[in-house]
Amino acid sequence: MPKYVPIKVIDRFRKSGRREESFSLKRLLVGDPLATSQAAHQRISKTVALAVFSSDALSSVAYATEEILLALSLGGTAAMAYGLPVAACVTVLLCIVAISYRQTIHAYPSGGGAYIVAKENLGQGPGLVAGAALLVDYVLTVAVSIAAGVAAITSAFPALYSHRVLLGVAMVFFITVANLRGIRESGALFAPPTYFFVFSLGTLILVGLFRTEVLGMSTPAPPPVETVESLGILLLLRAFASGCTALTGVEAISNAVPAFREPESKNAAATLAWMAGILGFLFMGSTLLAHRLHIVPKTEETVLSQLAHSIFGTGILYYLVQVATALILILAANTSFADFPRLSSLLARDGFLPRQLAVRGDRLVFSNGIFVLGLLAIFLLAIFRGETHAIIPLYAVGVFLSFTLSQLGMVRHWYDNQEPGWQIRMIVNLTGGLTTGVVMVVIAGSKFVHGAWVVVVLIPVLVVGFKGIKNHYAFVAKELSLEGYRPKAPAGHAVVVLISGVHRGVLEALQYARALSPNVTAVSVEIDPQATERIRERWKEWGMGIPLTVLKSSYRSVVKPLLDYLDDFQERNPNMVVTVVLPEFIASRWWHHLLHNQTAFLIKGALLFHPGVFVTSVPHHLGKA
């Protein structure tokens, strides 16, 4: 082999930008492509970070209280009184999880998502389980948040209730396109709606508590609630499991430590504490108010909307609360559009998901992941008819599974590193991990028949899928390996041109064939003997001296005689490379293709599986000659 191999690098052409991109729907929706060099990072302050990373967690207030009351309402009027203690248990759980995650922030300043923490400390298997749980989780976050956001709107405008699926799908579509354009998690976008929500819901709670407590506002008599089940431990567990949806999104800050200003970990931990405090206040406050005002869940109006109606009447303040709720829920859905593509790109880079998920698109975002997430969320909204309550039972299992694995991973982390104070830290994370583990089992058990089984089945299936994909890539890499490979030069090259007549397109193909090799044969498959006669006659004039072989086809198939001929040819000429040249029409309108035989397509398909034979189309562009 020659020692010198010329390698040339071309950056731009003499006339760059010559290729005008035509107007397209994709460009209109998604915008012009961004250069790789335009990727940039920005650091954000605690105030902004609280808004950016808390929308998912805070928005849970919009449905968590309602889910508790819904579960309890099966037990009748008496059971409704247990709303407060159940909510208190959830709040205690929130404190445990928040304290536990503070430690993750300090241990993983580069960002410690459950997948990374579980993989690094517990090994590949638990890592993949955490990854699967998170992916399921992100999809459900979008579906639940959008369904709840739509419910906030339809509570205020009941006429829209029957269009809720369409509204939800439109919102997901809008968020998907915004993310394909490459929306940044910018403070300017996120801070106003989040603080607006905190402020308006906080005001509602404070005003409400003030009126009921201090002014002694006359509360309505508790409406009678029909008893469906007797009040027992199972009902209380189900109510608690429903309330645990309040914790979804709490882990977000621990993933995002590098986005904080220095000192990153300290700032992130402080933000986490603030978030947990605000979340606890809003959640407990709204549950307490619902209890005082004897709110009972209804199908067409959310509990939050009922609260706002009771306190603010039907004026502007009521509508502000509903708008703020809808907005923060949309933001919450949007956070999944950053998390899902990011996690799936990590999994894809590790070979557990298709590689296309690790490729940045035109706008520097992981477009394929965004697209897949949007589709799945729309699918869920359609299947569950846009009802928040129907999707919720699938939701919390995955969340608590990833909490558990992440914290047990931290336990292992402290044990392995044994830094000063590791015993305390290990105990904190162990408490967190065990608590969330028990809660996960409670949720999976009490909600199993209501839908949690789907997730219990789906997560192992996903993990098996991840491993199958990894095996496939490993197999391909081995197949393509050059170890022990000795290139074998072919014994020669023959070209076969398939013709169906003698016309301009065929002659162009013959000319191309002659440029490839001096060893050219034309082959025609005879369906109709009269057509063969016409070809024979014209071949004498136009055949360029190329030998023509006619294959009789008694079954009117073009493909089979051709394959037989090639088999025969290869048998007589072993180790010879054969190129089949197909003259093909390219019509100027797509429907013109319906007017021509698709034989070329069939032949290409058949020859794809024929070793040693290669196919080239010689297109003749109709209407351009």
Add this chain to the structure above:
Amino acid sequence: MPKYVPIKVIDRFRKSGRREESFSLKRLLVGDPLATSQAAHQRISKTVALAVFSSDALSSVAYATEEILLALSLGGTAAMAYGLPVAACVTVLLCIVAISYRQTIHAYPSGGGAYIVAKENLGQGPGLVAGAALLVDYVLTVAVSIAAGVAAITSAFPALYSHRVLLGVAMVFFITVANLRGIRESGALFAPPTYFFVFSLGTLILVGLFRTEVLGMSTPAPPPVETVESLGILLLLRAFASGCTALTGVEAISNAVPAFREPESKNAAATLAWMAGILGFLFMGSTLLAHRLHIVPKTEETVLSQLAHSIFGTGILYYLVQVATALILILAANTSFADFPRLSSLLARDGFLPRQLAVRGDRLVFSNGIFVLGLLAIFLLAIFRGETHAIIPLYAVGVFLSFTLSQLGMVRHWYDNQEPGWQIRMIVNLTGGLTTGVVMVVIAGSKFVHGAWVVVVLIPVLVVGFKGIKNHYAFVAKELSLEGYRPKAPAGHAVVVLISGVHRGVLEALQYARALSPNVTAVSVEIDPQATERIRERWKEWGMGIPLTVLKSSYRSVVKPLLDYLDDFQERNPNMVVTVVLPEFIASRWWHHLLHNQTAFLIKGALLFHPGVFVTSVPHHLGKA
């Protein structure tokens, strides 16, 4: 150019049948392919011909009386009495049409369908109108017959009524598959059901008339029918138009003259007379009986089933009538599966429909036409929820349009030929043509808003479509014409191999490229500079001395830099042929393709529209190396 050009014909290979066809659903449903030489013709006797070609016409009895009564029922109890005179008018029309078509049989012993007669005598335009009307008609025959056949079954088994669409679709599916297998119009298959129907319905009518007339069977009191519209000329015209569906299928024998034993025309004419007689008897008989028994149409039970119930009670005789009715209706649908593909192959051969419709499939039938007809019929059944009455208004317009054109064509035929006695014949056909023309206008007018408008719009649209297709083919033929064509030899041949790494698949592609040309360049598009670095290193060892060009892509697109490179290359080397070689994976399972980038596919699509550049894939079969 050389004078001697070798032309070789290969009929079979040394080892024929080597290529084992794998088991497939298609083979199971459709059967093994038949050789072209297996096509055969058989002649049939009058008795068998009557069965084979009359099922469509005779089966109309199953719905024609019912449609008259349905139309009249809007006029209340008094209007129902007009059933008999309306049916008598339809029978007179039947006689006129039958006499008129007898002449076509004599004039076109090779088969005179409306398309051929109209085209030959009136010109292309009227021929295409007749063709469009017939195609629409054949589709509607399938939909109406199957809907009525299902109604016969659900009248006997009312529990099946709610599954009527499914039943109808299953029947169309069954008939489609049977025809794709190449069912012959064999007497053995057709004669028993047709004669069974004639016999059982005939018995019903005779027994019924005997009982009511001679034995003075007590008839029930006429049930009150609510008056929706006042009885007027319009209502009577609508009833008449509805009754004209009895004539559908009458023209079948005139298409099929060559299938008769000698003397063909005489035998065919006699068969036509017999058919018209039997049809007239069954139609008038059942209308008369319905009148005597004061039958009123119901949604869930057909008029014929009510008649059979009244006369035969609920015993075996009743069920025999229903089975016979369902069977003949299925046969009637089946005749369209012979007619539609035959006519569309004629239109396709003349260039008015896509050529694929003129190609005989594996089993020597026009598979594409059969397939299209099956799909359209299923579509109609689904849209109209399997209700005969809903499809009927679309039906008769096309039938009478083709009657009219066919007979006016005959008028022209006699005028042009002026054989002895041509004046009488011309007057007969003119009477027939004018009568059916008037009836067509009556049908189109009185049923316009009920659905006839669809056909009135569709037929011109189809004719414009036919002409558009013809123009396209003419344009292509002109484009491909060799008149004035001077082949221009290319100035040289260069090969570009697109690589994304250095592995076994790429080396196979490089070897193929070297077999094509000594002028080979490898091109790699740089998305990730680290990958380029790896390629550079390995290229020195494995690059076979082939120069490598790296194209930087700042927007992460592979296609655009490659197109720019090729543009640039072609500008510097005008008139040179360029082959782009793409190494490509062929996975052993289809879903494995989801795990690999589809870049090769995108590149092929883009280069298809790039003149002077030809693409060849070099497949690497995963799991087969």
